[in-house]
Amino acid sequence: MKIHEFQAKKLFADAGIAVLENVVATSADEASTAYDQLGGELAVVKAQVHAGGRGKGTIIECPEQHGVQIVRSADEARVAAANMLGNRLQTIQTGAEGSVVNQVLVEAGCDIARELYLGIVLDRGNKMPVLMCSTEGGVEIEKVAEETPELIHKEHFDPHFGLQAYQVRQLCKKLGIEGSTVRSAVKFMTSLCALYVKLDCSLMEINPLVITGDGDLVALDAKVNFDSNAIYRHPAIAELRDISEEEPTEVRAGEAGLSFIKLDGNIACLVNGAGLAMSTMDIIKLHGGEPANFLDVGGGANTQQVTEAFRIILSDPNVKAVLVNIFGGIARCTTIANAVVEASKEVGFSVPLVVRLEGTEVEEGRKILEESDVELITATDLTDAAEKVVAAVG
Amino acid sequence: MSILINKDTKVICQGITGKSGGFHTLGCREYGTQMVGGVTPGKGGESFEGLPVFDTVEEAVDATGANATMIFVPAAFTADAILEAVDCGFDVIEAITEGVPVLDMVRVYETVRASGATLIGPNCPGLITPGECKIGIMPGYIHNPGKVGIMSRSGTLTYEAVWQTSNRGFGQSTCVGLGGDPIVGTSFIDLLKLYEADEQTEAIMMIGEIGGTAEEEAAEFVKEHISKPVAAFIAGKTAPPGKRMGHAGAIISGGKGTASEKVKALEAAGIEVAQSPADMGEAVERAIANKG
Numbered sequence: 001m002k003i004h005e006f007q008a009k010k011l012f013a014d015a016g017i018a019v020l021e022n023v024v025a026t027s028a029d030e031a032s033t034a035y036d037q038l039g040g041e042l043a044v045v046k047a048q049v050h051a052g053g054r055g056k057g058t059i060i061e062c063p064e065q066h067g068v069q070i071v072r073s074a075d076e077a078r079v080a081a082a083n084m085l086g087n088r089l090q091t092i093q094t095g096a097e098g099s100v101v102n103q104v105l106v107e108a109g110c111d112i113a114r115e116l117y118l119g120i121v122l123d124r125g126n127k128m129p130v131l132m133c134s135t136e137g138g139v140e141i142e143k144v145a146e147e148t149p150e151l152i153h154k155e156h157f158d159p160h161f162g163l164q165a166y167q168v169r170q171l172c173k174k175l176g177i178e179g180s181t182v183r184s185a186v187k188f189m190t191s192l193c194a195l196y197v198k199l200d201c202s203l204m205e206i207n208p209l210v211i212t213g214d215g216d217l218v219a220l221d222a223k224v225n226f227d228s229n230a231i232y233r234h235p236a237i238a239e240l241r242d243i244s245e246e247e248p249t250e251v252r253a254g255e256a257g258l259s260f261i262k263l264d265g266n267i268a269c270l271v272n273g274a275g276l277a278m279s280t281m282d283i284i285k286l287h288g289g290e291p292a293n294f295l296d297v298g299g300g301a302n303t304q305q306v307t308e309a310f311r312i313i314l315s316d317p318n319v320k321a322v323l324v325n326i327f328g329g330i331a332r333c334t335t336i337a338n339a340v341v342e343a344s345k346e347v348g349f350s351v352p353l354v355v356r357l358e359g360t361e362v363e364e365g366r367k368i369l370e371e372s373d374v375e376l377i378t379a380t381d382l383t384d385a386a387e388k389v390v391a392a393v394g
Numbered sequence: 395m396s397i398l399i400n401k402d403t404k405v406i407c408q409g410i411t412g413k414s415g416g417f418h419t420l421g422c423r424e425y426g427t428q429m430v431g432g433v434t435p436g437k438g439g440e441s442f443e444g445l446p447v448f449d450t451v452e453e454a455v456d457a458t459g460a461n462a463t464m465i466f467v468p469a470a471f472t473a474d475a476i477l478e479a480v481d482c483g484f485d486v487i488e489a490i491t492e493g494v495p496v497l498d499m500v501r502v503y504e505t506v507r508a509s510g511a512t513l514i515g516p517n518c519p520g521l522i523t524p525g526e527c528k529i530g531i532m533p534g535y536i537h538n539p540g541k542v543g544i545m546s547r548s549g550t551l552t553y554e555a556v557w558q559t560s561n562r563g564f565g566q567s568t569c570v571g572l573g574g575d576p577i578v579g580t581s582f583i584d585l586l587k588l589y590e591a592d593e594q595t596e597a598i599m600m601i602g603e604i605g606g607t608a609e610e611e612a613a614e615f616v617k618e619h620i621s622k623p624v625a626a627f628i629a630g631k632t633a634p635p636g637k638r639m640g641h642a643g644a645i646i647s648g649g650k651g652t653a654s655e656k657v658k659a660l661e662a663a664g665i666e667v668a669q670s671p672a673d674m675g676e677a678v679e680r681a682i683a684n685k686g
Contacts (some may be wrong), residue, residue, distance in 0.1 A: 031639040093636075122496060124576050124606040124643070125501045126573020142648055159497055200497055224658040229469060229642060230495035272566060274640025275603055277669035278629040282653075285632045286670050294633070299531070299549075300414075327550045327557070329519070329533045359553060360533050382554070382672035 001226045003240045004048045004085040006105045008222035015195045017188060018085035018218045022107040031081030034106035035074040042109040045069045045080040047089050049099035050245045052223070057091030059083055060098050067091065067101075070109075077106060099245060110218060114179075115208035116175060117141050117152075118189075120196050128156045130295040131163060131193060133171050133209075137330070141207060163193035181215040188217040199237060200230030258297055265290025266320040267389055270306070272297050272331040276283050280325045283382055289390040292319050299330035307341030307346065312348055324355045326365075333357045333365025346375040352377060352392035356385040396523040396568045397543065397588040397595070398486055398512060399462060403527045406460040407432040408451065408467055408475045410442050415466030415488050418490075418531050419445070422464070425534040427527045430458040451482045464520065464529050469493035469502055480509045487579070488529055489515035496642065498579040506579055517641065519549035519571035523620025530571065532556075540565015540648040542678055543589040546601035546607075547572050547643070551629060551671065555599055558675025567595040576605070582612035586656030590620050597623040597682050599674065600658060600665075604630035605644045609656040613663035623681035626660045627668040628653045649677060 009019045023034035035043050047054055047067040055065030065083035069076075081104050087124030088098030116133060120140065134152045136144045144151055153174045157163040168186045172178070177185055187317035196204050203225040211218045231238050243251055259274065263281075267289045274296045281291040293316070297309050313319060313361035314338040326336045340355065356379040357365050369376065377392065404658040405422065406640070409415035410432020420443060423429040431446045431454050431512060438449030448454040463484050467475045480502075487506070494516045506513045514521055522532015524537035528599070536556050542564045546552040549571055570585055572578050582600055589595045598620070602609035609628060616624050630684045631653040633639045635646040646652050660667050666684060668677035 017671070088464055121647075122500070122576055124608075125611070127500055127577050129497075145648065197497060200495055202496065227496050229493045230497065232470065233495075261634075261637050261639065263634065273548060273550025274644060275546070275551035275601065275629045276554060276637050276671070278548075278603060278633055278644065279551055279554075279627075281633070282629065282631045283670045283672065291632060294637075294639055329550060329553055329554045330531050356665075358557065359536065383670065386670075386672075 001228050001231060001241055002050045002245070003224055004050065004103070004139045004242065005046065005222050006103065007240045008047055008224040010221065011195065011199070012014065012219055012222055013223065014189055017191050017195065018216060019222065020108045020218060020220070022108055025081055026085070027321045028082035028103065031104055031106050032074040032078035034384060035053065035071065035077035038106065038108045039392055040108045042070055042072045043077060044109065044264060045071055045084070045109045046105045046107065047078055047084045047101040048103040048105055049089050049094070049101060050198050051093035051099055051240070053090065053091035057089050057094070058088050059087045061087040065267050102244065111213035112210050112211065113213050114211040116211070117144070118206040118209040120193065120201070120204040122202065123156060123363060126156055129196060130154050130156045131189060133175055135175055156309045156379065157193055159197045163190050165190065177211070179215065181211060181217070183294045199234055200227045201225065249315065253309070253312055256328045258295065258303050258305060258309050259303070260312060261294040262316070265292045265294050266393060268292045268316065268319045268320050268322045269325065270295050270309055270313060270322065271325045272295060272299060272301070272327065276325065278324065283386040283389065284323065287390045289384040289386070292316055301331060301335065303335055303339045303342060306336055310339065310343035311347055318382050319351060320354045321389050321392040322349070323352065323385055324353065325385055326357050326359070328357070328359030328361060332361040333359060334368060337365040337368035339376070340369060340376070341372045341374055344372070349375065354379055354385055354389040354392060356380070356382065360386045384393050395592055395594050396526065397585070397592050398521060398570070399527045400525050400567060401526040403462050403486070404430045404458060404460045405462045405464060405529055406429045406430060406451070406454050407437040407456060408463055408465045409477065410434055410445070410447060411437050412466055416442060418464070418566060421534070423529050423652045424529040427529060430460050432456050440612065444573070451478045454666045462529060463488065465489040465491060467491060470685065472499040473672065476502050476513065477505065479664070480506055480511055480514060484511050485531055487511050487513045488518070488520055489513065490518060490520060490531060491515070492517040494575065496576050499575065503577060503579070512584070514570060515573040515578060516622050517575045518573035518578070519552065521570040523568045525592070534572070537569065538565035541567060541594065541596035542599055543567045543570060543585070543592070543595040543597070544569040544601070545585045546570070547574055547641070548601060548629060551601055554671055555601055555674045555675060556625070559678055562675045562679060567592060574643050575645040582608055583615045586612060586615055586668050590622060591641070593620065597625070597678055600624065602626065602628045603641070603644050604628070604633050604646050604653050605651040606641065610659040613659040613665060616665055617663040623666070623685040625666040625668060625674070625677035625681040627671060627674050628656045628660070629671070
């Protein structure tokens with residue numbers, strides 16, 4: 001689960017991790033007032049969307065406005081906020097439609113001596129979280145990882161013990177951090193790793209992490225993601241979810257207990273099991289088609305859930321054909337067959353439907369389909385199914 | 395022979411009185427597995443379909459001599475259930491449960507490894523030695539005793555591979571679903587060692603997917619240490635980056651964990667890679683022919 005920068009910074013501040021003074025504004029007037037309240041010579045107005053690349057991104061309705069703007073008066077703050085709020089910010093991560101800006105963060109300026117990159121992720125190989133730091137702050141870290149991986153310094157930490165002070169001192173040597181700044185770094189980084197563990201995060205990223213003229217570390221940006229499987233033990237974090245940032249059909253699928261991801265193609269698929277669902281997309285592509293979605297109905301899905309799954313995939317106007325691929329294990333072919341009949345009655349299939357059933361209760365499932373008046377194309381195996389659905393799209 | 399489990403394996407179910415735990419306990423027993431009891435705290439002394447229920451795993455082991463356990467408890471209690479099983483000295487611990495917080499697995503991983511127990515999962519379909527012992531949720535009837543060892547990060551895709559190898563008359567030695575989470579108890583490499591040493595296993599099928607580097611590491615290991623034919627398939631060639639494809643572990647992040655990187659590493663190690671999910675059975679056949 002993702003949250004906004006302003007929410008992440010609040011979590012940081014509450015945990016004693018240094019951030020700049022800031023105010024959230026939902027209107028141009030509030031942004032103007034916020035500027036005066038901060039009282040500095042300048043401030044930064046930052047669009048609050050989940051996507052990264054905001055500084056280079058542009059507002060679709062106002063192309064000269066970027067998602068991050070330095071302002072030097074209350075009026076400038078008002079204008080920048082007015083350009084952003086209610087409009088859509090398009091960045092490299094949003095796609096062409098952009099994301100609607102509902103809040104801006106107005107933040108005080110600061111005296112920047114150095115910029116670093118800091119990230120915390122799970123290292124699946126070492127089975128431990130890892131803190132990564134680089135002197136190459138402020139730029140695309142993926143590029144640094146690709147071209148000069150030796151400039152990214154890493155320290156793993158055990159959640160039982162947390163990051164140790166000596167590990168930060170080791171990092172400081174490699175980053176060229178000296179003197180009293182080392183003490184600031186120890187406090188900053190150990191607190192951050194403790195927060196990562198405490199809140200069951202899956203990602204923390206601060207880019208840039210700034211060393212001020214006074215030698216203190218401050219988080220200029222803040223990106224925090226959480227492990228969705230652990231949200232149940234953090235009800236306050238669950239409250240921070242912003243559904244407007246998510247794909248509506250994916251939210252709807254989630255509510256029905258389905259795992260769904262919307263894609264750009266025109267062949268919808270309905271599959272049981274994540275691996276088989278991915279492979280079904282792959283085999284559609286292999287035969288020259290384009291999948292419209294990833295959809296895993298899971299093992300325990302009932303007829304209502306599968307019917308809802310059909311409603312969701314058929315609501316996509318791009319969809320020109322549907323491929324149902326089921327290898328019944330816990331999921332029974334009869335459940336799927338009943339859902340096909342149900343969905344056909346309720347929503348109707350205006351596009352060709354290819355069905356491949358195998359596994360638990362397959363004979364009974366095929367019989368249900370044969371005895372119904374649903375028009376469908378049956379397939380005997382995976383390749384046959386892919387060929388038939390690609391041919392159906394034309 | 396086979397790996398990890400056989401007709402002598404005695405199995406309990408942690409969470410036996412739950413809906414799924416009960417349902418699959420019966421499914422395993424029907425298949426022929428020696429299900430000897432179960433555990434549900436607070437229900438000790440009761441019985442479930444003729445099987446004794448205990449409050450603690452310790453009591454269950456003392457009373458039944460079980461050496462494998464199948465965990466069906468809710469995600470929030472899975473770490474506790476795994477540690478309880480470790481404490482009781484099981485050879486094989488299998489966690490079917492989906493949705494376990496990843497830091498819980500970080501916390502228990504080292505303890506499990508240090509104990510010498512084999513943890514399969516979490517978020518997995520289980521394991522099966524056809525004709526002898528099934529501990530998990532897979533449909534038993536598609537399997538046949540035979541020579542292919544199948545290991546996989548996915549459930550239904552494993553069924554597909556089982557089906558295709560059964561249709562070709564190969565059968566399977568032992569099939570293991572490793573689980574779809576970022577951290578699971580057993581790696582491809584752990585199983586490659588077991589399959590290599592197992593007489594019944596004559597060929598190995600590895601089913602991977604996007605995310606992480608487990609397949610690349612396995613490829614390196616195969617190149618150095620495995621003499622038996624190995625075939626593989628990687629799911630998720632068309633998966634977009636940054637999106638979790640159902641499994642918590644199936645995600646391309648920071649440009650890493652793509653299917654094409656994995657396929658490249660596998661091919662470089664001389665592994666026969668199936669080009670489509672329909673090609674898995676044939677890939678095993680090609681791998682065997684290549685080694686022949």
